[in-house]
Amino acid sequence: MKLQHYLGGLEGLGPVSTETRVFVEAWETRIFGIHTAMMALSPQLPLPQTPSTFHTVWTWADLRKGAESLNPFDYFKFRYYEKWLGGISEYFIEKGYITAVELNALTEAYYEEPGKPLPSGGDDAIDNRIIQYLIEGDSPRRDIAVTYNFAVGDKVAVRDVPSVDHTRLPGFLRCKTGTIETVYEGAYTYLCDTGPDGIGAAMAVYCVRFDPAEIWPGNAEPNFSLYADLYAHYIGAPTAIVIANAA
Numbered sequence: 001m002k003l004q005h006y007l008g009g010l011e012g013l014g015p016v017s018t019e020t021r022v023f024v025e026a027w028e029t030r031i032f033g034i035h036t037a038m039m040a041l042s043p044q045l046p047l048p049q050t051p052s053t054f055h056t057v058w059t060w061a062d063l064r065k066g067a068e069s070l071n072p073f074d075y076f077k078f079r080y081y082e083k084w085l086g087g088i089s090e091y092f093i094e095k096g097y098i099t100a101v102e103l104n105a106l107t108e109a110y111y112e113e114p115g116k117p118l119p120s121g122g123d124d125a126i127d128n129r130i131i132q133y134l135i136e137g138d139s140p141r142r143d144i145a146v147t148y149n150f151a152v153g154d155k156v157a158v159r160d161v162p163s164v165d166h167t168r169l170p171g172f173l174r175c176k177t178g179t180i181e182t183v184y185e186g187a188y189t190y191l192c193d194t195g196p197d198g199i200g201a202a203m204a205v206y207c208v209r210f211d212p213a214e215i216w217p218g219n220a221e222p223n224f225s226l227y228a229d230l231y232a233h234y235i236g237a238p239t240a241i242v243i244a245n246a247a
Helices: 026-041 060-068 072-077 080-094 100-112 124-136 238-246
Strands: 155-158 177-183 205-210 226-231
Touching: 026 080, 026 124, 060 080, 080 100, 155 205, 155 238
Parallel strands: none
Antiparallel strands: 155 177, 177 205, 205 226
16 A cells, blocks of 8 residues: 555645646646547547557556556655656556657657657547547446445445555545445446456445544544545445454
């Protein structure tokens, strides 16, 4: 489990950035564009074929996995889009689009000559698919039959599921109990498999209400609740979870 999954409620982590600009530097817009194009051209989407050579799956989940797999010291050292750049670069190397040697050589070339022209190109079919993707999006909801094990008002406990590089379960909620606030209709996928963390396939999702005084005893303000949308795999009956965690 990575430290960055456990930030909720931690104090003394250093100054908090109050930056409100979406993009601080011009290069960040290009990274956002690359990520968007990769999602739009991902082959599992039911969109028109294009001559793009991008042929592997890329989703928001893959981006998050790439960023969170960083060493925690690097994770906190880099800015938001620097983490994106690291995750995307590692993905292109892992999938064979470029080698680390080639990437380092190109990086050095632009360091030595910052004004060096960027590669040019473009294709109307590719541009049109990206535009269609931006309009239609890619919903995680799947219209399949799903079993709801809990109803509004039920008490539940959060599992302490194993995870490696990436999870959608905040660390501060593990082994805590809460109350079902909303049962969302339909089933929801996470777009990629998180391995031992247990999500990926479509399943029920619940909004769970927590008492902050239980999560952070003696260090929580009164008269408010904390809400979290959690996949069904992350929660269970309180008695069963307590027994499992004790074992």
